[in-house]
Amino acid sequence: MRNSFRRRSILPGFRLALGFTIFYLSLIVLIPLSAVFPKAAAGGWAHIRAALASPGVLAAFRLSFGASFAAGLISVVVGFLVAWVLVRYDFPGRWLADALVDLPFALPTAVAGIALTSLYTENGWIGRYLQPLGIKVAFTPLGIVVALTFVGLPFVVRSVQPVLADLDLELEEAASTLGATRWQVFFKVILPLLRPALLTGFGLAFARALGEYGSVIFIAGNLPMRTEIVPLLIVNKLEQYDYSGATAIAAVMLLTSFLLLLAINLIERRTRRFLEAR
Amino acid sequence: MAGATAALPLRPSRLAPRRDPLLVRCALIALALAALGVLIVLPLVAVFVQAFQRGAAVYCAAIRQPDTLAAIRLSLLIAAIVVPLNTLFGLAAAWAVTKFDFPGRNVLLALIDLPLAVSPVIAGLIYVLVFGAQGWLGPWLAAHDIRVIFAVPGIVLATTFVTFPFVARELIPLMQSQGRDEEEAALVLGAGGWRIFFRITVPNIRWGLLFGVVLCTARALGEFGAVSVVSGHIRGQTNTVPLHVEILYDEYNYAGAFAVASLLSVVAVITLAIKKLLEWKTSQESR
Amino acid sequence: MSIEVDHITKRFGAFEALKDVSFRIESGELVALLGPSGSGKTSLLRIIAGLDQPDSGTVRLFDEDATRTSARDRHVGFVFQHYALFRHLTVFENIAFGLRVRPAATRPPESEIRARVQKLLELIQLDWLGDRYPNQLSGGQRQRVALARALAVEPRVLLLDEPFGSLDAKVRKELRRWLRRLHDELHVASVFVTHDQEEALEVSDRVVIMNQGRIEQIGTPGEVYDTPATPFVYQFLGDVNLFHGRVDPAGYVRPHELEVAPHAAGDSSAVAATILHIGWIGPVVRLELQREDTGQSLEAEIPRDRYRQLNLRVGDRVDLTPRNLRVFDTDDSAGPA
Numbered sequence: 001m002r003n004s005f006r007r008r009s010i011l012p013g014f015r016l017a018l019g020f021t022i023f024y025l026s027l028i029v030l031i032p033l034s035a036v037f038p039k040a041a042a043g044g045w046a047h048i049r050a051a052l053a054s055p056g057v058l059a060a061f062r063l064s065f066g067a068s069f070a071a072g073l074i075s076v077v078v079g080f081l082v083a084w085v086l087v088r089y090d091f092p093g094r095w096l097a098d099a100l101v102d103l104p105f106a107l108p109t110a111v112a113g114i115a116l117t118s119l120y121t122e123n124g125w126i127g128r129y130l131q132p133l134g135i136k137v138a139f140t141p142l143g144i145v146v147a148l149t150f151v152g153l154p155f156v157v158r159s160v161q162p163v164l165a166d167l168d169l170e171l172e173e174a175a176s177t178l179g180a181t182r183w184q185v186f187f188k189v190i191l192p193l194l195r196p197a198l199l200t201g202f203g204l205a206f207a208r209a210l211g212e213y214g215s216v217i218f219i220a221g222n223l224p225m226r227t228e229i230v231p232l233l234i235v236n237k238l239e240q241y242d243y244s245g246a247t248a249i250a251a252v253m254l255l256t257s258f259l260l261l262l263a264i265n266l267i268e269r270r271t272r273r274f275l276e277a278r
Numbered sequence: 279m280a281g282a283t284a285a286l287p288l289r290p291s292r293l294a295p296r297r298d299p300l301l302v303r304c305a306l307i308a309l310a311l312a313a314l315g316v317l318i319v320l321p322l323v324a325v326f327v328q329a330f331q332r333g334a335a336v337y338c339a340a341i342r343q344p345d346t347l348a349a350i351r352l353s354l355l356i357a358a359i360v361v362p363l364n365t366l367f368g369l370a371a372a373w374a375v376t377k378f379d380f381p382g383r384n385v386l387l388a389l390i391d392l393p394l395a396v397s398p399v400i401a402g403l404i405y406v407l408v409f410g411a412q413g414w415l416g417p418w419l420a421a422h423d424i425r426v427i428f429a430v431p432g433i434v435l436a437t438t439f440v441t442f443p444f445v446a447r448e449l450i451p452l453m454q455s456q457g458r459d460e461e462e463a464a465l466v467l468g469a470g471g472w473r474i475f476f477r478i479t480v481p482n483i484r485w486g487l488l489f490g491v492v493l494c495t496a497r498a499l500g501e502f503g504a505v506s507v508v509s510g511h512i513r514g515q516t517n518t519v520p521l522h523v524e525i526l527y528d529e530y531n532y533a534g535a536f537a538v539a540s541l542l543s544v545v546a547v548i549t550l551a552i553k554k555l556l557e558w559k560t561s562q563e564s565r
Numbered sequence: 566m567s568i569e570v571d572h573i574t575k576r577f578g579a580f581e582a583l584k585d586v587s588f589r590i591e592s593g594e595l596v597a598l599l600g601p602s603g604s605g606k607t608s609l610l611r612i613i614a615g616l617d618q619p620d621s622g623t624v625r626l627f628d629e630d631a632t633r634t635s636a637r638d639r640h641v642g643f644v645f646q647h648y649a650l651f652r653h654l655t656v657f658e659n660i661a662f663g664l665r666v667r668p669a670a671t672r673p674p675e676s677e678i679r680a681r682v683q684k685l686l687e688l689i690q691l692d693w694l695g696d697r698y699p700n701q702l703s704g705g706q707r708q709r710v711a712l713a714r715a716l717a718v719e720p721r722v723l724l725l726d727e728p729f730g731s732l733d734a735k736v737r738k739e740l741r742r743w744l745r746r747l748h749d750e751l752h753v754a755s756v757f758v759t760h761d762q763e764e765a766l767e768v769s770d771r772v773v774i775m776n777q778g779r780i781e782q783i784g785t786p787g788e789v790y791d792t793p794a795t796p797f798v799y800q801f802l803g804d805v806n807l808f809h810g811r812v813d814p815a816g817y818v819r820p821h822e823l824e825v826a827p828h829a830a831g832d833s834s835a836v837a838a839t840i841l842h843i844g845w846i847g848p849v850v851r852l853e854l855q856r857e858d859t860g861q862s863l864e865a866e867i868p869r870d871r872y873r874q875l876n877l878r879v880g881d882r883v884d885l886t887p888r889n890l891r892v893f894d895t896d897d898s899a900g901p902a
Binding site for chain 2: 009012013014016017018021022024027028029030031032033035036039080081082084085086089090091097098099100101102103104106107108109110111112114115116118119125126149150153162182207209210211212213214218219231232234235238241243246247250253254255256260261265
Binding site: 175178179 | 645
């Protein structure tokens with residue numbers, strides 16, 4: 001008895017829709033993606049290790065992971081603040097602020113890249129105030145962090161917003177009647193319930209930041225060993241026809257992204273089971 | 279971006295304004311708006327200010343440059359190919375996933391989201407690995423004198439990959455929440471597959487579909503990293519608008535770069551406006 | 566005197582939720598705030614708790630003016646209709662919450678907290694569920710945990726907002742009796758809000774009947790049922806017919822207080838009616854009748870054996886005589902406190 005397919009027979013079009021979906025998915029996504037690993041392995045393990053262990057590559061990995069992590073953290077703090085204000089308070093122009101949160105998501109990366117660079121160079125609108133303080137942003141790792149924060153912010157805000165909005169007011173009222181101060185309500189009731197959303201937001205921002213290219217390469221300056229991010233490294237190797245090097249690095253990036261996706265998925269699955277509503 | 283059809287709650291909690299004192303509220307709002315302003319608004323404003331820095335005449339001249347116009351034509355061509363394909367896919371995938379139960383459904387859902395987790399540079403790389411001169415199909419393509427990489431087909435493929443999930447991601451939660459009842463009722467009344475689809479399903483999802491298409495288009499027009507790898511950057515031929523921005527910028531033609539960038543920014547702003555409009559519309563209809 | 570509410574008014578925008586409400590609750594009483602939706606009972610409860618502020622009037626708790634005191638400092642226990650249990654904490658941690666958030670000066674040592682929570686778990690008969698999470702419990706169990714959590718901080722007053730509203734009928738009945746027994750044991754002054762008149766009459770020491778932001782009557786369950794002060798109270802506490810007799814002024818009579826007899830042509834004091842529908846409702850038979858003179862619809866309830874005795878059928882003509890006609894003065898307002 002094919003119970004698992006029982007519902008399929010009610011509505012038409014299953015075979016057509018699923019068939020096309022899988023065909024298209026394989027053609028555009030799965031097959032091309034799978035080209036990375038054989039190409040990377042083609043050179044042999046020793047070659048891969050050499051490619052990955054070279055100082056330039058290691059520096060790029062340190063930079064990309066470090067900057068993405070830092071940007072993720074900043075995104076979480078700022079994103080949480082923005083989500084809180086958008087959900088819990090009403091003020092004129094709230095709809096506009098909410099719409100603008102999505103701008104980094106909608107704006108092409110190259111446009112963001114040149115815009116951010118123009119702001120943070122020494123004569124830029126922001127750079128000129130930081131310069132006398134001795135803070136250089138453009139063409140330094142700090143600039144990369146700024147650009148990655150720009151990119152990652154919407155992920156945190158959009159992860160936290162729905163959870164915060166659904167937060168039952170009565171939970172806070174209950175805590176209050178039990179004697180909790182406002183700070184205690186925040187740290188003991190609200191924050192724990194938001195933790196999964198914050199983690200998910202961080203994960204998404206981090207994953208996005210790792211692979212980000214267009215927003216970063218203008219402000220980074222791209223100095224090898226200093227401000228060269230991993231995606232740029234891949235592009236450089238491609239231009240030098242070092243396919244095995246490029247694919248080795250790409251393979252590492254892909255594995256990291258998939259692991260991150262998995263982790264985020266697990267968090268969401270556990271949360272749903274654990275915090276199932278009444 | 280979560281579905282535009284999941285509306286922002288319009289009314290903040292009844293009690294919250296009274297629970298947090300006015301001072302705290304104002305301080306937090308000011309802080310949040312300042313952060314948004316510096317991080318997000320300022321770059322957008324900077325694009326337009328820099329674009330018009332040398333005056334409107336220079337702006338128009340930059341846009342009307344033949345290379346720029348060629349780039350615009352190419353970008354529009356790419357979008358015109360990519361968006362319908364991905365929309366078709368989005369509809370098919372959403373239909374298969376939301377109207378039926380089958381083993382592996384969750385795996386399929388995860389796979390659809392895959393392109394979002396992949397760096398755009400890698401998205402371009404994989405097509406070079408398949409279609410490039412040293413790629414799997416390289417020799418075959420060379421023998422038939424077909425150019426994919428460093429030509430328009432390659433750009434189409436890379437852009438398709440990058441914008442792959444957008445329509446599907448809009449439609450799936452929407453159709454999931456709408457359920458199967460209406461389609462099943464139509465089936466019982468004797469309607470055939472296509473009729474059910476066009477007369478029942480499509481009207482129900484029209485706003486989500488519209489937004490998915492708009493988003494897909496905006497991303498297709500603005501994709502940079504993936505296209506940069508497969509394009510070859512040949513002015514007038516394989517240069518899209520974002521790549522053209524980069525070229526102008528690298529030549530220190532800032533006014534020109536920002537002028538062209540402003541076109542893309544307008545598209546982005548329109549995308550945001552449509553999203554807000556759709557949120558408002560959905561909240562109206564659900565009342 | 567544990568709770569004194571004086572001249573409370575409250576509006577939400579244009580809607581007047583409470584209009585000049587005053588009453589007192591004695592120490593150790595279990596009082597029900599009874600009324601339909603929109604009567605203001607929940608608003609009143611929340612104002613007593615300090616979760617909402619009145620527009621005017623005062624709230625006094627144990628002879629202290631508490632109107633400006635925050636909910637946190639009033640030491641009231643509050644039980645919500647949907648439990649409001651902290652989903653990220655176990656049952657044990659939920660109950661211990663109030664004790665754990667106390668400032669260091671007044672916080673009991675951990676061992677004492679553990680002991681008190683354990684005792685409460687035994688009191689609510691859920692000591693085997695201490696390590697579970699709220700989403701693993703049934704509705705009735707969750708409500709008991711919510712109650713234990715509120716009691717853990719030894720409140721002076723216990724407030725319950727439709728505590729059994731989201732439970733099904735059988736669980737509701739069990740829990741309301743359990744609440745009564747718990748109250749008899751603990752003697753904490755308690756106020757609970759309900760729209761279920763059976764619940765209010767069965768459980769409480771006194772009932773406060775509210776309607777459209779005003780108090781209609783306050784009294785013991787027997788008092789409000791037997792001597793209702795206003796037509797609203799009479800109608801709210803049971804089914805009712807509006808009866809215009811031949812001689813008497815118009816008054817109210819309950820379906821089970823309408824005498825039904827076979828039609829006797831000469832009887833001028835009774836009202837003639839035709840049976841339209843007969844419904845068997847458990848131990849009684851409900852007759853839907855239509856008066857022959859005015860065409861008005863009436864409802865009568867008679868015991869089953871009386872029904873068999875009369876051998877009634879749809880379409881039969883019967884005579885109706887009210888046994889207990891209740892007349893109200895037309896300008897009778899809310900009963901005294």
